[in-house]
Amino acid sequence: MSLEQIFVLSLLCIVFLSFFKEIYPPEVIALAATAALVATNIIDVKTFLSVFSSSAPITIAMMFILSAALERTGVLSILGEGLKKYAKGSFLRAMLFMMFGTMLASAFMNNTPVVILMTPIVISLAASINVSPSRLLIPLSFSAIFGGSLTLVGTSTNILVSTVASQTGQPVISMFEMTLPGLIFAGVGMIYMVFAGRFLLPDRVSLTGVLNHGEKRKFMARILIPTHSKYLGKKLDELPFNTQHSRILDVIRGEISLRKKLNTLKLQAGDRIVIKTDTAEILGMKEDGGVEFKDLSGQGMEPVTAEQTITMEASVGPKSHLRGKTLETINLRRNYGAYLMAVHRNDRNISDQMDEIRLQFADTLLLDGSIEGIQRLVKDGGVINLSTPQERPIRRNKARIAILTMIAVMVLSAIGIMPIAGLALIGAVVVMITRCIDPEEAFDVIDWRILFLIFGMLGLSLGMEQTGTARLIVETAVTSLGDVGPLAILAAVYILTSLLTEMISNNAVAVLIGPIVISLALQLGYDPRPFIMAVMFAASASFATPIGYQTNTFVYSAGGYKFKDFLKVGLPLNIIFAGLALFVIPAFFPF
Template identity: 40%
Template sequence: AGRTLKEARLSNGVIKVLKLFRGEEEWSAPAPDTRLEVGDRLVVHTRSSAMVDLRSTDLVGLRAQTPPAADPQDLETLRRRDVVIVEALVGQTSRYVQRPIRDLDLAARYGIHLIAVHRRNASIPDVGDDFQLQFGDVLLVEGTPTQIKRFCDNGDLFAITDGKVSATRSTKAPIALATIAGVMLLAAFNVMPIEGLAIIGAAVVLITGCIRPDEAYKSVEWPIIVLIFGMLAISIAMRDSGLAAMLAGSLVTVGEGLSPWMMLALVILITSIATEFISNNAVAVLFTPVVIGVAQHLGVDPRPFVVGVMFAASASFATPIGYQTNTLVYSAGNYRFSDFARLGIPMNLIVWLTASLLIPLFWPLNPL
């Protein structure tokens, strides 16, 4: 008592104080200069070996005791707290590059807690105050959404996850795995349609508590659902109005004299170009009825053409606007548009040639 967290060696990078409880008051990520008082309770994050050191040295004059088993109800309450975990990327122009962690002053300035740092495919869980940050480091931090927003709004770091992270329920993992395996096996043996099995599987994981109903609802990407239904409506309209058949006929006219294999290669190329500027979902839904019409004009099985659209629609490498992850990397890495074109166009050509050669081997262009 009377000493600060730093003086008590409870704020040294290895041992991190997450919470301090004093009577009815509670502090999240208290500052290193916070003075301890008799009766204070601390929640710390550290290695098990460091806990052994705490017990053996009796740092703050109180003998460490083994905590009682956690109450499941208390754990569920903690899961529902408005605390999120996000990853933040150190940008190329960040003022914190080549500076120690202590300069971020996370606890005092933002009230957030640094859990770990990820660098070059390796996680560094025990980060001391003298740890030097580098461009490309990913910081795993914990705090409230407001605190995280203030932390990332300074322009030095970029949040690369949205913080929608739920506490893991490892005890429910066997149930979830068994459910997935059961759905796949029953579908493989045609016990019942995959649609019905999927609904049953979803009900099982909800009833058994693998996932809460509110988590299931929040995990649905509603903008994607709306986009798919909207594109399906456009696709049906294109088919019923004859627009798809007209576009297919135009494409066949352009490629007049081409063999079915060369027409497949042309379809993959056109789809690959379109997906660089339109979302992959929109491209897939819009192009599918057109290529089915092309196959019917040629009198061959339409499946190779549909598979070609599927592969090409997902091959967005040459622009930063074709796919969400491209845009994220473009912003966070301070890349130029030409960087994507220089590296992405060769990748597009590789996918185009590979798909054009291999798709007919697995889905032959058989006459109807």
């Protein structure tokens, strides 16, 4: 074994460990690994730049735009409206129609945006049939995974595996090549959820459920302590209006928030108190005379107002500008007139020391503030509203264009008129030119993190190929496996890919495992196709943990789940799919 191979193998182990430990975001880890290979001249710069000619990233980016066009033109909203109509108060009917509709949509759209857009609809649906959202959100994520396995464009993983296959000299995967076996997997998954999975689904309480006690309508008031106030020098717990029916959210002195010192501060003239209370308390404060509700002219202060507020449950989306920031740097109060009441992350609610928390993708937030301010926060893309479906201008008159464009991309790709990358590019341009989606919005919906994860992992794959590390791994596997037969190797490939997918990014697993598996099959004299399909299906079939797949991660916090909930519902499904793969994949793709 050469020094270069030892270095690449060590780097590979570090990458896997870093993915698992979540030391840095996966795209940073992948790029760092490639940077290490370039810095040590294991791959030169010219070779590294060749990864940018890969068809996978451009195809995935254009499919994000096409998916967003379908959403913007109301295709998904029609699905949501139909769910309540056909549920008729029945949990089983609601789950079946929701899963079938989501699966259908996910076959033609990237499944992560489908789940993000469907989540508030499903939460509303759960309320209409009087069940906890946690009874429907895991089925939502699982059905999106089922649908993503039906076509080449259902998930970025499928496109990536097809690209890996073509780069190793294998035929690209066609648009509907996996559809028939995918339907069998999806059908078995639906049957499992109806007859077994639904009885394992937990009843969890979301953040709004924890803090919603059916109180009277509350208002957020900003009141002034004037120079003649009888409350000068008083602590907050000495104020007569600081009762169990009211909640003091902040005290603002000049331009400084004293939220962290509420327990000890003494009031001064000019202090602004932000309090959430009901109408009767506000009227009582006005009569009391110790505070004022009118603005002081000429002092440059913000107007003192009392406005109706809302408490809203929201989630940090994959494109949110809040990701990685603390509350102190975001300044929700100043920018949006909103306050963060609690954060839900990794099956626990956080309400203390929130100013020090760096927000992450899929964190569920309980926000309290003015209706206008919170609406602006949602519109700016800071959070995704989970309390109600987001209201945006739907361009229904453009829906036909978006649908026909997507159909044309899929059909023309299936009959081989042009590679999917070219068709997706043309399709994305069509929906932008016809204003199905505005160009500014179109480029915002692209998840650049996924693209750079792919670039980084492709660079690592190049390093493995050039140094012979991939061949070394294959030869070691061949020696250890011996003559066990193709079915046993298929089982090993599926199980290994599935296990790794539950722990780290499914796209990263596909790029790393794909070339090794193809080389292994060729070395043993088997057709690589069934093994390629095993990687593709297994890399998407992540049910047992909330961290292996983005759709699981998103509903994890939104549903208030615990880690064990996914294990309880999803592990049996993982085992069923692994056993099913041994019969289904060879039936459609012989060795």
